[in-house]
Amino acid sequence: MAASSSELPERLVVLYASQTGNAMDAAERVGREAERGGCPAVDVLSMDCFDPSCLPRERYVVFVVSTMGQGDPPDSMKDFWTYLTRKSLGARWLEGLFYAVFGLGDSTYGKYNYPAKKLDRRLFNLGAERITEKGLGDDQHSSGYEGALDPWLLILWKSLNQTNPSLLPRISDAIHPNLNILGDAKVEVIYYSAPQDTTISDPKILIERARSMSPALKYHNEGEPQFMLQMVYHEEGEYRQLGFWAGKGANIGNLFCAVPKVLKLHESHFWN
Template identity: 35%
Template sequence: MSRAITILYGSETGNAQDYAQILSKRLRFLRFATTVSTLGDYDVRKLLSTGLLVVICSTTGQGELPRNSKAFLRFLLKKKLPADLLSHLSFTSFGLGDSSYVKFNYAAKKLHNRLLQLGATECSPRAESDEQSPEGTDGYYSEWEAILLANLNEQYPLPPGIEPIPEIEILPPTNPVEICETDNFNELLSEKSHSLILGEIVRNDRITASNHFQDVRHLVIHDTSGSLDFQPGDTVGLYPTNDPVDVFKLIENQGWEAIADRPLRIQHEVAHIEGGLINNLTLRTLLTHHLDIMSVPRRSFFWLAWHFSDDEREKEKLHEFSDIKEAEELFDYANRPRRSILETILEFSSLRIPVEYLFDLIPTIKLRQFSIASQPDPNRVELAIALVEYKTILRRARKGVCSSWVKTLNVGDRIVFSVHRSQLKFGDTQPLVMVAPGTGVAPMKSLIEYKVGLSLAEVVPQKLTLFYGCRFHDKDFLFGTYWKRLAEEQKLELSTSFSREKGGYVQHALYKQRKAVCEQILAQKGIIFICGSNGSMPREVRITFEAILEEEGKMSKEEARKYILQMENEGRYIQETW
């Protein structure tokens, strides 16, 4: 009986990936042979020869699968697949969700149910976590994992005389990194992804006031090939790098100076490096371009790191952070102060990391996606990027990796980027009601520029209404001059909310215009487009739309709720949040 198990994850922020890696380590100690991959990177043809499968998936936006999972689901949803296609497959799933969203854990449910429809059977009960619950995601995961391991041990027992590997032992690296003896980089060239585009920075201007708390950049990138192809709602992927100073600190701390610039070989394919490995790979360039040393260390980091300390007190503390029962201790040490992996390594002075374990210990830098803020153009693309800069409870300054990188970009610098399609549809004639606080206005700018351009080309114009919210009229009213000009030219209905000037929030502006809003979305079958932070805004805006339908559309509360759900299903209620 095969004890091979495939663990597939769908993750936007890294939480599902962390649980997948933790589960893999647990199973390896139980002598299962594990394969771990994103859902999107996994060759779906292998499902035909896979006996055991675990799916760990988060839900994003309006019940969507994470970006690295959608190709997998598209395959599963093909109508011509036979009902017994996966009758040989035994599986379970774990969903990461937040009950404050309407389509709670929808992605994990969709995947699980489709696998059942194709004949797969459960080897252990599925589970769905709730980030809002007192137990948190860790509590749900811990219970689900315990049941899963017990079931697997019962269904796939070890042969007589074979015992599990003691967890005090260190497992071999899953993706070994090797310093090469050769100095010839040409022997070790890596292939870049063909989806990458080479661009040149044309503008990198701060568009918020210098005395405003947040630095928002208007980044304009020029593509000399003239081959850019995008539509409103699409995003650009940027590939940030670590600060060379931080990389030097790590190299110096670990005593890697003598090997930092020697050629490096990765023994297995690293599918989860978006854009592909950089050419002329060395330890220094690996740490600079690919490993996220500035991210907050997750439990899987400590699970392995404690093995590499020779100080008993430090080893004990690192081991403690790897225990899921000590989630609060880990949160207080790492998450609350937003302590980075680099800081953690520097603070545990006895920690010495073998180079071959780097991919097992440190996550890769994820590409950062930003909504495009300009109309389709083959030569240029614009972004509005809010830099992440703040102080922790320990009063330590923190900057996001991408924010630090963007801030260093100068006019004339060349960067690589990629374009990612959203498949959003905004209709041709229906009214468009757009709601956007802060940098959520970026895709609205792309859409409005495009629609205004169509009206100038004698295409029947759509009615465009923008509800835009920020703090101050003169500090963070992004692209305010442009909005005002369009409003004066009667090409845009503009309603603003300046929250620090007693102007309320976007939901208040919506309610003030409730009669017109109801007419557009109910009588004229208009489209609602909401974009911005995924805090309380999307929920409050949704409640306001339901209240408008109740009051102006003469609906009951339940009828209003169902109408918004119907709009979602018809693609008329579009919510893009992060």
């Protein structure tokens, strides 16, 4: 007997297998939209960070899987997939699990989205129930994989809401077709060479000096990591406010220059 929606865990797990980062980006978008729809708890994890033996304990899982070469799964999916193919797992092992699969691939290859197709079929054969049919993103689409992801997500949220309305209490916020929301900022830190002259105080001179700096050949402190900034808060409104923690190595007078970069994939969000 199926449990009532009031007894089901109010949590959505998004598992991704990515080799170049596209599947991770897509999974993060799924997580953001779920949170915007009011989902009480959302966990976005790489498959190699999730114990597949714990899958039967979950109730709602979305899988986002990319394709490598001639239909091979990403490295982060291999152990997960090996576990799922065990013969000891019965046809009812995942009974009670609701799932959805979205794949990223290239239709010019023979085994187009093969890992996603295999995963979808295997989960179903283990007793899990589809929230919606699998989605297949195609690099050959004029909008890339997002050409299939956009409509697929609309169907996913509506279907998930029918399965358990309490999971997405603000579903209208998740399926708003005209709402373009930027993802979390990704920060890369590059060290620059600059003369250690602390006697200059004229802001105009300091700004011109900053503009003329070139990337350093090596870090001024070899012990410092390449990515030393940690985002400590992220507030959105009419403008975006970001706060960073630079660690104990930051000194008064250190310069932080933020150079925005728009990926070609997202250019249409700004010009349309």
